Amino acid sequence: MNKKAVILGCGNSAGVPAIGNDWGKCDPNELRNRRTRCCVAITDGGKNLIIDTGPEFKMQFNSTDLSCPDAVLYTHAHADHIAGIDELRWLAELNKTVIPTYGSRETMDEIVERFNFLFKPSRPDLYVQYLQAHFWEETDYYKQHEVAGFKFTLVPLDHETVTASGFRFGDFAYTTDMARMLPESVEALKGIKTWVVDCAAYKSMNDRVHCTFEKIVEYNKVIGAEQVYLTAMGKGMDYQTILNETPDGYAPAYDGLEIIFDDTVF
Ligand SMILES: [Zn+2]
Numbered sequence: 001m002n003k004k005a006v007i008l009g010c011g012n013s014a015g016v017p018a019i020g021n022d023w024g025k026c027d028p029n030e031l032r033n034r035r036t037r038c039c040v041a042i043t044d045g046g047k048n049l050i051i052d053t054g055p056e057f058k059m060q061f062n063s064t065d066l067s068c069p070d071a072v073l074y075t076h077a078h079a080d081h082i083a084g085i086d087e088l089r090w091l092a093e094l095n096k097t098v099i100p101t102y103g104s105r106e107t108m109d110e111i112v113e114r115f116n117f118l119f120k121p122s123r124p125d126l127y128v129q130y131l132q133a134h135f136w137e138e139t140d141y142y143k144q145h146e147v148a149g150f151k152f153t154l155v156p157l158d159h160e161t162v163t164a165s166g167f168r169f170g171d172f173a174y175t176t177d178m179a180r181m182l183p184e185s186v187e188a189l190k191g192i193k194t195w196v197v198d199c200a201a202y203k204s205m206n207d208r209v210h211c212t213f214e215k216i217v218e219y220n221k222v223i224g225a226e227q228v229y230l231t232a233m234g235k236g237m238d239y240q241t242i243l244n245e246t247p248d249g250y251a252p253a254y255d256g257l258e259i260i261f262d263d264t265v266f
Pocket of ligand 1: 076078159177
């Protein structure tokens with residue numbers, strides 16, 4: 001069955017423009033250079049999942065006509081992926097529900113510790129529980145999961161300082177943030193059609209926590225995605241420049257990009 005992924009944000013930790021209206025090498029007149037922090041909505045037209053809630057989550061969610069997320073999946077606990085989590089409180093309140101959140105044990109332990117009030121109100125006479133935490137253990141990687149009717153394979157990503165979680169939804173995969181991929185993770189994406197992948201390092205040899213374009217091309221020789229979209233892009237990555245520099249089948253993502261995928265291909 002066809003489902004849709006909407007890239008609500010494809011910026012790196014600073015976004016573009018960075019604060020101070022710093023556009024770096026990016027052309028301010030190119031709309032696709034305006035990048036909010038990484039966030040994706042997965043929808044079947046009724047139910048939906050959100051991946052990550054960064055600092056611009058309210059604005060990103062309000063740009064859609066999506067109903068309350070049926071669940072939120074977290075890639076990892078870096079600030080640019082979780083700093084907007086408090087916005088979920090208002091969605092939970094508006095919809096009179098408790099929103100399930102999922103992440104690895106490492107990720108959710110940190111989120112629950114930092115935002116404990118959302119999961120376990122300190123004053124139950126004043127506040128209610130807004131979020132529920134679900135934990136993926138290491139043994140859950142490379143296995144198929146189903147959340148709110150959406151099936152996906154969970155893939156570990158080496159983000160140098162932490163392990164992030166990547167997702168394969170049928171013939172579409174979303175992998176950010178990562179410095180590199182284990183051969184098993186590359187293997188797990190074999191046969192996808194569309195791949196959205198962290199390329200924050202692009203051509204930099206100094207960025208040790210994000211992925212370079214060279215590595216992505218190497219991985220895709222095995223994976224075989226027809227279309228690869230780069231994400232987690234910063235002010236050094238001008239949309240048209242990157243588009244011109246990359247071969248057919250590779251392109252920078254942009255905020256608002258919609259990808260239709262077949263969730264029956266595994
Ligand atoms: Zn990160």
